[in-house]
Amino acid sequence: MLKVLVAAYLLCAISVFTVAIDAGWVTYDQLSGKPYQVGYDSRAFTINGKRTILLAAVIHYPRSTPIQWRDLFKKAKENGMNLIQTYVFWNAHEKVRGQEYDFSFNNDVFKFLDIAREEGLFVNLRLGPYVCAEWTYGGLPLWLQQIEGLKLRTTNAPWQKEMARFTTDISRLIEPYLARNGGPIIMSQIENEINWSDEYVDWCGAFSANLKLDIPFLMCGGKSANGTVNAANSCNGVDEGYTSRHVRDHPNQPLAMTENEAWFQRWGKYQGYRSTENLAYSVAGWIAAGGSYHAYYMWHGGNNYGITASASTTTNYANDANLYSDGTRNEPKYSHCGFMHKIAIKYSSVLLGQDIAVAKRLPWWDPSTSSWRNGTSQQVYEYGSGDNKVTFLYSSATSTVALLYNNKNITMSKKSIKVLVGRDDQLVYDTSIVKEYPKMVEKDVVNKLEWSAWSEPLGSLQQVVASRTIPFLVSGKLLEQLNVTGEDTHRMWYRAQVSVPSAEVSKLSFNGMAANAYLVFIDGEYIGQVYDIEVRGTRNYKLEFKTNKNSYILEILSVSYGQHNEVYPDTRETKGVIGDLIINGKDVGKSVTTWVHQKKLAGEYLKIYQESNRDLVHWDNQLEKFKNKALTWYTAKFNVPQKVSAQAVTNPVLVKVDAGTLNRGHIYVNGFDLGMYYTILGKCVGTYPCSVIDKSMCDQPSQTSYHIPPEFVKENGNIISIIEEQGGLIDNVKIVRKE
Ligand SMILES: *[C@@H]1O[C@H](CO)[C@@H](O)[C@H](O)[C@H]1NC(C)=O
Ligand SMILES: *[C@@H]1O[C@H](CO)[C@@H](O)[C@H](O)[C@H]1NC(C)=O
Ligand SMILES: *[C@@H]1O[C@H](CO)[C@@H](O)[C@H](O)[C@H]1NC(C)=O
Numbered sequence: 164m165l166k167v168l169v170a171a172y173l174l175c176a177i178s179v180f181t182v183a184i185d186a187g188w189v190t191y192d193q194l195s196g197k198p199y200q201v202g203y204d205s206r207a208f209t210i211n212g213k214r215t216i217l218l219a220a221v222i223h224y225p226r227s228t229p230i231q232w233r234d235l236f237k238k239a240k241e242n243g244m245n246l247i248q249t250y251v252f253w254n255a256h257e258k259v260r261g262q263e264y265d266f267s268f269n270n271d272v273f274k275f276l277d278i279a280r281e282e283g284l285f286v287n288l289r290l291g292p293y294v295c296a297e298w299t300y301g302g303l304p305l306w307l308q309q310i311e312g313l314k315l316r317t318t319n320a321p322w323q324k325e326m327a328r329f330t331t332d333i334s335r336l337i338e339p340y341l342a343r344n345g346g347p348i349i350m351s352q353i354e355n356e357i358n359w360s361d362e363y364v365d366w367c368g369a370f371s372a373n374l375k376l377d378i379p380f381l382m383c384g385g386k387s388a389n390g391t392v393n394a395a396n397s398c399n400g401v402d403e404g405y406t407s408r409h410v411r412d413h414p415n416q417p418l419a420m421t422e423n424e425a426w427f428q429r430w431g432k433y434q435g436y437r438s439t440e441n442l443a444y445s446v447a448g449w450i451a452a453g454g455s456y457h458a459y460y461m462w463h464g465g466n467n468y469g470i471t472a473s474a475s476t477t478t479n480y481a482n483d484a485n486l487y488s489d490g491t492r493n494e495p496k497y498s499h500c501g502f503m504h505k506i507a508i509k510y511s512s513v514l515l516g517q518d519i520a521v522a523k524r525l526p527w528w529d530p531s532t533s534s535w536r537n538g539t540s541q542q543v544y545e546y547g548s549g550d551n552k553v554t555f556l557y558s559s560a561t562s563t564v565a566l567l568y569n570n571k572n573i574t575m576s577k578k579s580i581k582v583l584v585g586r587d588d589q590l591v592y593d594t595s596i597v598k599e600y601p602k603m604v605e606k607d608v609v610n611k612l613e614w615s616a617w618s619e620p621l622g623s624l625q626q627v628v629a630s631r632t633i634p635f636l637v638s639g640k641l642l643e644q645l646n647v648t649g650e651d652t653h654r655m656w657y658r659a660q661v662s663v664p665s666a667e668v669s670k671l672s673f674n675g676m677a678a679n680a681y682l683v684f685i686d687g688e689y690i691g692q693v694y695d696i697e698v699r700g701t702r703n704y705k706l707e708f709k710t711n712k713n714s715y716i717l718e719i720l721s722v723s724y725g726q727h728n729e730v731y732p733d734t735r736e737t738k739g740v741i742g743d744l745i746i747n748g749k750d751v752g753k754s755v756t757t758w759v760h761q762k763k764l765a766g767e768y769l770k771i772y773q774e775s776n777r778d779l780v781h782w783d784n785q786l787e788k789f790k791n792k793a794l795t796w797y798t799a800k801f802n803v804p805q806k807v808s809a810q811a812v813t814n815p816v817l818v819k820v821d822a823g824t825l826n827r828g829h830i831y832v833n834g835f836d837l838g839m840y841y842t843i844l845g846k847c848v849g850t851y852p853c854s855v856i857d858k859s860m861c862d863q864p865s866q867t868s869y870h871i872p873p874e875f876v877k878e879n880g881n882i883i884s885i886i887e888e889q890g891g892l893i894d895n896v897k898i899v900r901k902e
C-alpha cells in the first residue's frame with residue numbers, strides 16, 4: 164500500500180517536472196568518454212543541451228604534486244564538486260624563451276587532466292596566459308621584458324605574437340582532452356582581470372574564437388569580449404552588485420563566478436581567515452540569485468614551491484581555503500559548504516528549470532517601534548512549487564534581525580541565508596549554523612635530527628669550493644639582478660674591493676633600491692641586512708657599521724622576494740643593487756669600476772642539497788660554531804616509520820620552523836625545494852578583503868609549517884637541507900605530521 168502511494172506521488176512529481184527545459188546535475192563520468200557538446204544560455208552552461216550547475220574546485224597543478232592530485236580530486240568529488248578549475252602557468256613551462264616546454268613532475272598538466280578524467284570531473288582550463296594568481300609575474304615569463312618594443316597585455320604586436328604562440332601551442336596539445344573528443348575540458352579563459360583597452364579585449368575574444376576549441380571562453384574580473392562569458396571575481400557576487408549588473412549587461416549569459424576568494428597570506432602580516440559562515444553565505448547567496456557556476460578560489464591553495472610565489476606571498480597559498488595547503492580538510496569549512504553543494508545538486512533541476520527568481524523584499528521587525536517595516540536588506544528567492552519548492556531567505560543585515568515570511572516570524576543571524584524546501588518550508592540549511600569537527604594536530608615523527616653545517620665561503624671576490632670556482636661575471640658597473648639571473652635563482656652577489664673615507668661609525672646608504680633584502684659583509688664579516696617585503700616601487704635603506712679599515716672587500720647578497728603578480732602594459736620588474744650605493748658620502752656604486760657578480764650561492768650552484776652532491780663540501784657537526792652565522796647550510800638524514808611514508812598524502816609530513824629558530828631561507832627535502840621559509844612576525848595592521856578579519860595570529864610568524872609532498876617522504880634515508888640566510892638556531896627545527 165505504502166509502495167503504491169509512493170509510486171503515485173513520484174509520477175505526480177515527475178509530471179510537474181516534465182517542463183520543456185532539460186536541467187539538472189551533469190557530471191563528466193555520466194558521459195562515458197563519448198564526444199559531447201558544451202554551450203550556454205541565459206541560465207546555465209549546458210552539456211549536450213542540458214543545463215547543469217557547475218561547482219568548481221580551484222586547484223593549481225604546480226602548487227601540488229601528482230600523487231596529491233588524485234587525493235584532491237577524490238575529496239572534490241566527495242564534497243559535491245563536478246568541475247576542477249586551473250590556470251596554465253606559462254612561466255613554469257617556458258622559463259627560457261623557445262626552450263622545449265617543461266611538462267615534468269608537477270608541471271605535467273596532461274597528467275592532471277588524465278587524473279581529472281579518471282576521477283569523473285570536468286575541467287575549466289584557463290589559458291590566460293596572464294593569470295595573476297599570486298604567482299611570480301602573474302605567470303608571464305620574465306624574458307618578455309627583454310623583447311624590444313614589447314608592451315604586456317595590450318594591443319602590441321610583439322606581445323600578441325608571443326602570447327598567441329604559447330596559447331596556440333597549448334590548445335593543440337590539449338586536443339584529446341576537449342569535450343568534442345570526449346575529454347574533460349568544457350571551458351577555458353582568455354586573459355584575466357583586465358579593465359583597459361577595449362581594442363585588446365576584443366582582439367582576445369576574436370583570438371580565442373579562432374582557436375576553434377568548440378568550448379565557451381570566459382573572461383573574469385573585468386571586461387569581456389563579445390562571444391566570451393563575463394565572469395565574477397570577488398567575495399560576494401550578490402551584495403557587491405555583480406549579479407544585477409550581469410543580468411542587465413549580459414542577459415544572454417549565465418551567472419558564473421570563477422573566483423570566490425578565500426584570500427591568501429603575506430609575509431609579515433597576520434594570518435587572515437575568512438569565516439565559514441561568511442563563505443557559506445556568499446555561496447548560497449550566489450545560487451539563490453541565479454548563479455549556476457561557482458568556483459572556490461582557492462578550494463586547495465597548495466604551496467608555492469621553489470621560487471614561484473609572487474612578491475611577499477607566503478609559501479603556503481590560501482591556507483584557509485576549504486582544504487588546507489597540505490591537502491587536509493579545513494573543517495568546518497569543508498563540510499559546511501559541502502552540505503550546501505548537496506542541496507544545490509539535489510534541487511538542481513528545480514533551480515535551473517526556470518528563470519532566475521525575482522528577489523522579493525521581506526518586512527523586518529523593528530524592536531524600537533515594535534512594528535514590521537519594509538527595508539532593503541531582507542529578501543526571498545523562490546524556485547519551483549509544491550513539494551518541489553526551494554526557498555532562500557536572505558538577510559544582508561550586519562546584525563541579527565527577525566523577518567516576516569508567509570506570516571512566520573523568522574530570526575536571521577547577521578549576513579545569513581536559510582534554505583527551506585517543500586510546501587511546508589522545511590529548513591534544510593542555515594549558513595550561520597556551523598557544526599564543530601575534530602581538528603588534526605601536528606605530532607613529531609622524528610625524535611631528534613642530527614644536523615651538521617657548512618657555511619658559504621666569504622671575504623674574497625670569488626668563491627672556490629670543492630676546487631671549483633663558482634662562475635662569476637665582471638662588469639665595470641653594477642648590473643640589474645633579473646637581467647643576470649633570469650628565473651634561475653632569487654639570489655645574486657655583488658662584490659668589490661672598495662676604498663672609502665673611514666669614520667667612527669660608517670654609514671651605508673642604498674638609495675632608490677628594489678623591494679628586496681640586502682645582506683652586507685665587510686671582509687667576510689656579516690654586518691646586517693636591510694629589507695622591505697612591500698611589493699612595488701623603489702625605496703631607500705640605511706645601515707651602520709664599524710670598521711677601522713678604509714679599504715675592504717664589500718660583499719652584498721641581494722635576495723629577491725619574487726616578482727609582483729599584477730602586471731600592466733608597462734610593468735618592468737627590477738631587483739638587486741639598482742640605485743645609488745653610498746658609503747660615508749662616497750658613491751662606491753659609480754666610483755668602483757670592477758664589480759664581480761655571481762648568481763646563486765655556492766651551495767646553490769653546486770646543488771649540495773642533492774644526495775649526489777652532498778659530499779662536495781665538508782659538513783661539521785659542531786653546531787655551536789654556526790649559531791647565528793649568516794649563510795649557513797644545514798643537513799640531516801632521517802627515517803620515518805613505514806606508516807608515515809605510506810600515508811603522507813592523507814597525513815601530510817611537514818617541516819616546522821618556528822619563531823626563535825631560523826630566520827629566512829629555503830628548505831629542500833630529497834633535493835626538492837619546498838619554497839621559502841620565513842619566521843618574520845605577522846603584524847596586525849591593515850585589513851584583508853572578503854571579511855577576512857581574524858587577527859588571532861598577531862605577532863606570530865606568518866607561516867611555521869612547510870609541506871613535504873608525499874613523493875619526497877621515503878621510509879629510509881631522507882635528506883633535509885636548509886640554507887639559512889641571516890643566521891639562526893637549527894636546534895628546534897622539526898619534522899611533524901598531521902594526525
Ligand atoms: C582597474 O582595476 C584596478 C584594480 O581593481 C583599479 O585600481 C583601476 O582603477 C581600474 N581601472 C579602470 C580604468 O577601471
Ligand atoms: C561587440 O558587440 C557590440 C554590441 O553588439 C558591438 O557594438 C561591438 O561592435 C562588438 N564588438 C566587436 C569587436 O565585435
Ligand atoms: C511595505 O510594502 C508593502 C508592499 O509593497 C506595502 O503594501 C506596505 O504598505 C508597506 N509597509 C510599510 C509600513 O511601508
Ligand SMILES: *[C@@H]1O[C@H](CO)[C@@H](O)[C@H](O)[C@H]1NC(C)=O
Pocket residue numbers: 528530565572573574
Ligand atoms: C518577532 O520575533 C522577534 C525576535 O524573536 C520578537 O522580538 C518580536 O516580538 C516578534 N514579533 C512578532 C510580531 O511576533
Ligand SMILES: *[C@@H]1O[C@H](CO)[C@@H](O)[C@H](O)[C@H]1NC(C)=O
Pocket residue numbers: 306309645646647648649
Ligand atoms: C640582459 O640584457 C641584455 C640587453 O638588454 C639582453 O641581451 C640579455 O638577454 C639579458 N639577459 C637576461 C638573462 O635577461
